[in-house]
Amino acid sequence: MHKLELKKMAKAYREVANQRKEENKTFYANNLKALTDEQNIAELIVDSSDSNCIDGYFHVDKDEYKLVKFYDVIFGKGKAMNEDDLVKVSGVCFYYCGFSMCGFSNIHFENCTFVGCDFIECYTLGMIAVFSNCSFLSRLKGKKSIDDMPSLFESCEFTIKLINCDVSQLVFDKTHFYFTNFENVCLYDSIFLDCSFDTMKICGCDLRNTKIVNPKFIEFNIEDLDKKTKVSRNTFLGSINYSKKEKREVRYAVEVYDAFSELFENSKIMDYGGEYFFLSQKTEIGNMNGFTKLKSILSYITCGYGERPSFSLMVAMALVILCGTLYLLFGVTVNNEVISFKPSLENLFPSWDKLILCYHFSLVTFSTVGYGNVVPIGGSILVSAVEMVLGVIMVGIWVSTLVRKMTRN
Numbered sequence: 001m002h003k004l005e006l007k008k009m010a011k012a013y014r015e016v017a018n019q020r021k022e023e024n025k026t027f028y029a030n031n032l033k034a035l036t037d038e039q040n041i042a043e044l045i046v047d048s049s050d051s052n053c054i055d056g057y058f059h060v061d062k063d064e065y066k067l068v069k070f071y072d073v074i075f076g077k078g079k080a081m082n083e084d085d086l087v088k089v090s091g092v093c094f095y096y097c098g099f100s101m102c103g104f105s106n107i108h109f110e111n112c113t114f115v116g117c118d119f120i121e122c123y124t125l126g127m128i129a130v131f132s133n134c135s136f137l138s139r140l141k142g143k144k145s146i147d148d149m150p151s152l153f154e155s156c157e158f159t160i161k162l163i164n165c166d167v168s169q170l171v172f173d174k175t176h177f178y179f180t181n182f183e184n185v186c187l188y189d190s191i192f193l194d195c196s197f198d199t200m201k202i203c204g205c206d207l208r209n210t211k212i213v214n215p216k217f218i219e220f221n222i223e224d225l226d227k228k229t230k231v232s233r234n235t236f237l238g239s240i241n242y243s244k245k246e247k248r249e250v251r252y253a254v255e256v257y258d259a260f261s262e263l264f265e266n267s268k269i270m271d272y273g274g275e276y277f278f279l280s281q282k283t284e285i286g287n288m289n290g291f292t293k294l295k296s297i298l299s300y301i302t303c304g305y306g307e308r309p310s311f312s313l314m315v316a317m318a319l320v321i322l323c324g325t326l327y328l329l330f331g332v333t334v335n336n337e338v339i340s341f342k343p344s345l346e347n348l349f350p351s352w353d354k355l356i357l358c359y360h361f362s363l364v365t366f367s368t369v370g371y372g373n374v375v376p377i378g379g380s381i382l383v384s385a386v387e388m389v390l391g392v393i394m395v396g397i398w399v400s401t402l403v404r405k406m407t408r409n
Contacts, residue, residue, distance in 0.1 A: 004275045010238040013211045017171050017191040021152060024116070043067045048074075057105070066095040073099075076107030080127050083108070096149075104129035104160075113137065116149035122156045128179075132163040136170055168206075184228075204228035207235050207263070216241045217252045222259040224266065231263045233272065240283075250286045257283060270408035278307040302394070303401040312398035316366065319394065323387045324362035328354060330379035332361055338377065366391035 046052070046068055052059045058073045076087045086108040093113040098120070105125035110132045117136070136151045154173040161181045168188040176196045182205050189209040196216040203223040208230050217240060222229060237260050242249035257280035265273035282305070285296050304311045328350060331340030339357055341350040361374040365387050376384045 004272070006239045009236060010213045013191060013213050013236060013238075014193060016211075017173070017193045017213070020150075020169075020171055020191070021173070024149065024152065043069060045069045045071060046073060047071045060089050060092060063091065064093045064095060065097050067097070068094075069098040070100065070102050071098075072101045074103035074105055074125065076103075076105035076126065076129070078105065078126065080106035083128070083130065086127070086130060104158075108132070109134055114151050117151040119151065119153045119156055121154070122158070124157070124159045128159050128161055130161045130163070131165050132161075133165065134162075135166045137166075202229065206230045208232040209234040211236045211238075213238045214241055217256045218249070220252065220256050220259075222263065224263065227266050229263060229266075231260075231267050231269065233269055235264075235272075237276070244286050247287050250283060254280045254284045254287070271405075274307045274405070274408050278305050281305040303397050306401050306404055309398060309402040309405055312394060312401055316391075316394045316398060319387065319390055320359065320362045320366050323366070323383055324355075324359035326383045327361055327376065327380050328358040330383065331377050332358065332380055333375045333377055334373065362387065367395065368392060 044067060046058070047070075048056065050058065050073070052061065053073065055078075056074060057077055058070070058075050060075065075089075080086050086106050089107060089109045089112060091111045092109070093115065094117050095113075096116045097114075098118045099122050100118075100120045102119075102122045103125050104122065106127050106129075108130040110130075112131070112134045114134065114136045137149060150169045150171070152171050152173070153175045154171075156172075156175045157178065158175065159178045159180060161183070162185045163181075163183045164185070166186045167190055168186050170190045171193065172190065172195050173193045174195065175192070176198070177200050178198045180197070180200045182200075182202045184204045185202075186206045187210045188206050191211045192213065192215060194214050195212070197218070197220045199219040200217075201221045201223060204226070206229075209232055213236075215238065237256070240253040240256060242253045244250065257276045261273045261276035261280060263273075264270070264276065281296065282300060285293060285300070288296055299305055300311075302312055302315050303309070328339075328341045331338050333339070334357065339354055341354055343349075357374065361376075364371055364374075365384050368388055368391055
């Protein structure tokens, strides 16, 4: 039976992301010198004063840009009525380019390639930035090539649409997505670190091995009617960052946990589906009131919403101990001899014989075995009646939860 250690896993994946960023920088630096020496390419810096910046917007006029550092440059144009009116950039390769504090306004990149590019503090303006059939190349497993390096997005704010793009193995660090669509996007082994998603839609994407660490969600929708969105046992959604005082944020967190629960169940990864269902139900308590909240709390305590058999066992043990203590105080009879204990300053603790007898009676009463060698008296009669009813209920809950959990693994 699998239980997600969210904090431990999030810490590990954060280290993986930072290590991947450092490896990329090292690999980039070591190989870039060889590349510049062999091909005699000098690094070029382009800013808003460049001759290709017309009316404040950079005009893409080449099929390939190598080792270009774009600084404070805006790509696209100022106004667009609809997506058909966006500036089209087709078939361009950006090869180890840096985009620092660059804007993307009403622009559509199609069939473009971004090899080893860094997007630092970039943003979108105007209507939207669209990337269709674009590749942000990633390393092949077990192979490192200068022509096959992932890009990095750090501290960016985007309103974008990605369609049929490959963004596998990328690291998105502190990147904020607003009114964003991911359609048929390969996010295999990508890491989203401290990112926020505001009014975002994911449809038919490959989320296998994707890691989402410390996210914040507002209106995050996964449309998987045709069940094309893929997840794996290495797909990870960490604890969602939300304010418990904001009911809207609580609701969004619940919806995202539910969506991932459904994704895992659709992929026949039932134990992970159960874990995210548990998280959604636990989170939803914050938006409940009255009897509904009480029922949810009882369900959480007694069985962890059907996902924690150990909870049922602990509750059962607590009931046995509690009722055994009450039998000791109210008294029971054994062979017409009254066994009870009244604590005093001189005698604070009962003898072991009395303790064992009362807890034994509590256990057989809870399990409804009832040997008949011990008889309750006084207040113990009511306690035994309640314990028998709770015993039948808790044994049933524990067995059903245990069977359900085992069959889902």
